[in-house]
Amino acid sequence: MTEQLDPAARTGIVRDGLGVGIATGAYGTSFGAVSVAAGLDVWQTCVLSLLMFTGASQFALVGVVASGGAPMSGALTALLLGTRNTLYGLRLAPLLGYVGWRRAAAAHLVIDESTAMSVTRESRPAARLGFLVTGGAVFLLWNLATLVGALAGTVIGDPRDYGLDAAVGAAFLALLWPRLDTTRNRVVAVAAAAVAIGAVPLTAAGVPVLVAAGVALLAGVLRPRVQRPEVGP
Amino acid sequence: MTVWTAVLVAGVGCYLLKLAGLSVPASVLDRPVVARVADLIPVALLAALVAVQVVGDGRSLVADARLVGLGAAVVLLVLRAPFLLVVFGSALVAALARLLT
Numbered sequence: 001m002t003e004q005l006d007p008a009a010r011t012g013i014v015r016d017g018l019g020v021g022i023a024t025g026a027y028g029t030s031f032g033a034v035s036v037a038a039g040l041d042v043w044q045t046c047v048l049s050l051l052m053f054t055g056a057s058q059f060a061l062v063g064v065v066a067s068g069g070a071p072m073s074g075a076l077t078a079l080l081l082g083t084r085n086t087l088y089g090l091r092l093a094p095l096l097g098y099v100g101w102r103r104a105a106a107a108h109l110v111i112d113e114s115t116a117m118s119v120t121r122e123s124r125p126a127a128r129l130g131f132l133v134t135g136g137a138v139f140l141l142w143n144l145a146t147l148v149g150a151l152a153g154t155v156i157g158d159p160r161d162y163g164l165d166a167a168v169g170a171a172f173l174a175l176l177w178p179r180l181d182t183t184r185n186r187v188v189a190v191a192a193a194a195v196a197i198g199a200v201p202l203t204a205a206g207v208p209v210l211v212a213a214g215v216a217l218l219a220g221v222l223r224p225r226v227q228r229p230e231v232g233p
Numbered sequence: 234m235t236v237w238t239a240v241l242v243a244g245v246g247c248y249l250l251k252l253a254g255l256s257v258p259a260s261v262l263d264r265p266v267v268a269r270v271a272d273l274i275p276v277a278l279l280a281a282l283v284a285v286q287v288v289g290d291g292r293s294l295v296a297d298a299r300l301v302g303l304g305a306a307v308v309l310l311v312l313r314a315p316f317l318l319v320v321f322g323s324a325l326v327a328a329l330a331r332l333l334t
Contacts, residue, residue, distance in 0.1 A: 023315065030320040044240050051244030054251075056279065061243055063282055068291050071239030075246070081278050082247035087271050089254015090263075098255065107252035163327030166302025169286035170323030173303065176279035177310050188273050189280035196281035200289045208289070212281030213274060220270030 005125050013117075013126060017133030020113050024055075025141020031058055032149020034168050037159030038066035042150045049146040053139060054111050056175050057081045060209075063168050069206020077209050088115040095119065095127040109135025184219070191215045298334065302327030 005013075028049060035045040040062055048058045057078035064074030089110050095118060098106045114135035121127040156162060180186050192212040199208035287299045305326035309319045 027316045027320065030317060040236060040240075044236055048240055048244060051241070052247045054247055056275065057243065057247050060278065060282060061239065063286055065236065065239075067285060067289055071236045072242075075239040075243035077278060077282070078243040079246045079250070080274055082243075082250045083271055084275050085247070085251045086254035087268070089251055090257070090259050093255045093259070096255075103255050104252065107255050108248060110251040110254060160331070161328060163298065163302055163324035163329075163331065166287070166299040166327030167320045167324035169283050169299060169303050170306035171316075171320050172279050172282040172286060173306050174310060174316050174319045176276065176283060179276050179279070185273070185276045188276050192277035192280040193284035196284045197288060197294065200285060200294055201292050205289070205291060208285050209278060209281040212277050216273035216277035217270055219277075220273050221266060223266075223269065 005123070005129065009126065010129065013121070013129045014133050017117055017130055018137050020117055020134050021137020021141055024113050024138045025145055027055075028142040028145030029149035029152070030167060030171060031055065031062075031142075032146040032151075033153040033159075034059065034066075034149075034164060034171065035062040035146075036150045036153030037164040038062040038168075040065065042147070042154060045150040046143070046147055049143050052078065052082075053108060053142070054082055054085055055142075056172075059168065059171050059175070063172065064206040064209065066165070066168060067205045070204065073204070073206025073210060077206070080210075080213055085110050088112070091115065091119055092127075092131065095121070095124065096131060097124055106131070106135075109139060111135065111138065113138050188215055188219045191219070298327045298330040301330040 031049065032045055035048065035058070036042065040048075045062075048061065052058050052061075060081050061071075061074040061078040064077055065071055089107065092110060092115060096106060109131065114131050117134040118127040118131035121130050153159065153164075159165060176189065180189060192215040195215055196208040196212040199211045203211065283303070287303045288294050288296060302323040306319050306323040309322050314322065
């Protein structure tokens with residue numbers, strides 16, 4: 001580890017990481033408010049942000065509970081969404097090069113934002129700095145904001161009067177939006193939504209979302225054959 | 234109690250999924266099918282969650298103010314609004330729609 005970052009590069013990475021941390025952390029308020037509106041208490045809401053610490057999974061768990069689903073269906077949905085962090089970890093492992101307790105600690109910070117802010121770096125010190133600053137800033141602010149949102153959520157009365165039940169769908173759509181960049185993803189999204197809606201009258205709440213995961217499985221396994229045009233004679 | 238169980242099980246499970254990524258050799262999951270499915274799972278789940286959150290009500294389907302809220306979210310996303318604005322803007326529009334109906 002003799003590689004050193006020059007001060008300018010260091011400042012840039014820290015500034016970028018803090019910026020992402022503030023922007024992302026702030027929307028912990030929406031999670032806190034939505035979670036309390038779903039019927040979780042302030043403690044459960046804060047433990048989710050501290051322990052699970054991956055936004056989409058947290059929203060998924062409280063979303064399923066809000067729609068009347070079994071909490072365990074919510075947990076399963078959260079875990080399925082959490083599998084993408086495993087893939088992030090695979091990409092980060094050689095870059096960060098952590099072992100032992102450092103790896104165990106770093107694992108908690110493996111989320112979309114910290115991954116995005118470190119996989120583009122060219123050296124290990126730069127990757128580590130981007131990862132730690134971004135992950136640390138998001139963790140701190142996300143948890144503070146969750147508490148603020150949850151406390152606010154407990155004093156406002158019926159969440160439906162404030163449209164907070166609609167906010168859950170908006171949050172999922174905002175998380176989905178950047179992934180709709182390819183035709184394949186758009187087709188899968190529409191098919192999954194259709195399957196889930198079709199399953200609503202047939203299954204217990206929470207199950208339709210899990211059924212829709214089958215669309216991803218099917219689409220991934222049955223890859224449309226890429227037609228390679230024959231080179232002309 | 235079951236909510237607490239779900240919170241703890243899913244919380245610890247999500248941590249272990251992160252740790253697994255940093256710990257297992259890349260070759261274990263380095264198969265095209267695994268990569269494709271893993272890439273598509275968030276897309277399918279998030280799309281399904283949007284649908285169920287917006288038109289689901291227990292075992293029935295209803296069109297209410299939530300749909301109006303989702304429309305507002307789409308407009309805000311097209312306008313590249315930041316996450317918080319999308320979420321609370323959508324809530325505000327849904328609340329207004331509820332007030333007016």
